[in-house]
Amino acid sequence: KIKKNPEKVVVDMHDLEMHHTIEEMMIKANQEVGEKIFLSTFGSSALLRRHPFPSKDRFSDLVSLASSKGIDINTDSNKTLQQSLDAALKKLHHHHNNNNNNKNKNKRKTNDGGSGMVTWGHKMFKSLATKAMSEAEYVCAGDYVTSNTKEGGGYSGLYHYGLALMFYTHFTSPIRRYADIIVHRQLMDCVHADNKAKTTNNNNKKKNKEKDENENEDEDEVEDDADKAKKDDLLAKHRMGSVRSICAMCNLRTRYAKNASKDSQDLFLFLYLKHYGPKIETAMVYSLKANGILVFIPS
Numbered sequence: 001k002i003k004k005n006p007e008k009v010v011v012d013m014h015d016l017e018m019h020h021t022i023e024e025m026m027i028k029a030n031q032e033v034g035e036k037i038f039l040s041t042f043g044s045s046a047l048l049r050r051h052p053f054p055s056k057d058r059f060s061d062l063v064s065l066a067s068s069k070g071i072d073i074n075t076d077s078n079k080t081l082q083q084s085l086d087a088a089l090k091k092l093h094h095h096h097n098n099n100n101n102n103k104n105k106n107k108r109k110t111n112d113g114g115s116g117m118v119t120w121g122h123k124m125f126k127s128l129a130t131k132a133m134s135e136a137e138y139v140c141a142g143d144y145v146t147s148n149t150k151e152g153g154g155y156s157g158l159y160h161y162g163l164a165l166m167f168y169t170h171f172t173s174p175i176r177r178y179a180d181i182i183v184h185r186q187l188m189d190c191v192h193a194d195n196k197a198k199t200t201n202n203n204n205k206k207k208n209k210e211k212d213e214n215e216n217e218d219e220d221e222v223e224d225d226a227d228k229a230k231k232d233d234l235l236a237k238h239r240m241g242s243v244r245s246i247c248a249m250c251n252l253r254t255r256y257a258k259n260a261s262k263d264s265q266d267l268f269l270f271l272y273l274k275h276y277g278p279k280i281e282t283a284m285v286y287s288l289k290a291n292g293i294l295v296f297i298p299s
Contacts, residue, residue, distance in 0.1 A: 026172045027163060034169035037186045038158075041193055044142025045240050047182050047247060048169045051136040051160040061294075062128040065286050069121075078164050081129060089122045120284060124296040128286075133162065135255075138170075138179050138247040142240050179250045182243070 038046040074080040144157030174180040287294040
C-alpha cells in the first residue's frame with residue numbers, strides 16, 4: 001500500500017576514497033573490454049558506448065556566468081574544460097580569501113556564507129558543464145568508423161568525451177543492463193577464439209617441425225585462412241544489423257528509465273511539499289530570462 005503522506009527519512013552519505021577507487025577500476029575494466037572486442041575480433045559489430053563532443057553554444061550559460069566573475073572557461077576540449085574548472089575553483093578560493101582579509105582589516109563582520117559559497121560556485125560551474133554535454137549512447141562500432149585510421153582519426157567517432165577514452169563500453173553491470181550481457185557474450189567469443197587459435201597453432205607447430213621453410217610458409221597461409229573463417233563465423237553471430245537494433249533498443253529504454261526516474265522524483269517532491277508545506281532553501285541565481293529566473297540549489 002502506497003502512503004500518501006511521505007515520512008521524513010534522514011540518510012547519512014559518506015564519500016569514501018574506496019568508492020572512487022572502485023569507480024576507477026570499473027571504468028578501466030570497461031575500457032579494456034571495449035578495446036578487446038573492437039580491435040581483436042568484432043570490429044564493426046562491437047557494441048561500444050560513445051559520448052559525442054558537445055557543441056560550444058551549449059556552454060553559453062557556463063561561459064557567461066564564469067565571465068561575470070572574471071573567470072575564463074575554455075571549452076575547446078574536455079581537457080581544457082577540466083583545467084578551466086580546476087582553475088575556477090582556485091580563483092574562487094583566492095577571491096574569497098582576499099575578501100576576508102579586507103573585511104578583517106576593516107573589522108566588519110560578514111554573513112557571506114564563508115567558504116561554502118566557494119564550494120557552491122564550483123558545484124554550479126560543474127553542474128552547468130554537465131548539463132551542456134550530450135547524452136552518451138550505445139552504438140554499433142561500424143556506424144562511427146571512417147577510413148581515415150591515421151593516429152586514430154578513423155576511430156574518433158567512437159570517442160567518449162566525458163571519460164576522455166577512445167574505446168569504451170558497458171561490461172561491469174550485467175545484472176542490471178542488457179547491453180552488458182551482449183558485451184559479455186562478445187568478450188566470451190573473443191576469448192574462445194583466442195584459445196582455439198592458440199591450440200591450433202601449437203598443434204600445427206608440433207606436426208610440422210621437420211618441414212622445410214617453403215612448406216612452413218604454405219602452412220601459415222592455411223592457418224591464416226582458418227583464423228579468417230573463425231572470425232567470419234563469429235561476426236555472423238553478431239552482425240551489424242542485429243547489434244544496431246540492440247543499441248537502439250537499449251538507448252530508448254535508458255531514456256525511458258531516466259524520464260521515469262525524474263517523474264518519480266517530481267511526484268514525491270510534490271507529495272512531500274503537499275504534506276509538510278513549503279521548504280525554504282538557500283539558492284544562487286545564475287541567469288535571468290524574459291519569463292523568469294534560473295537558480296541553483298546546492299542541497
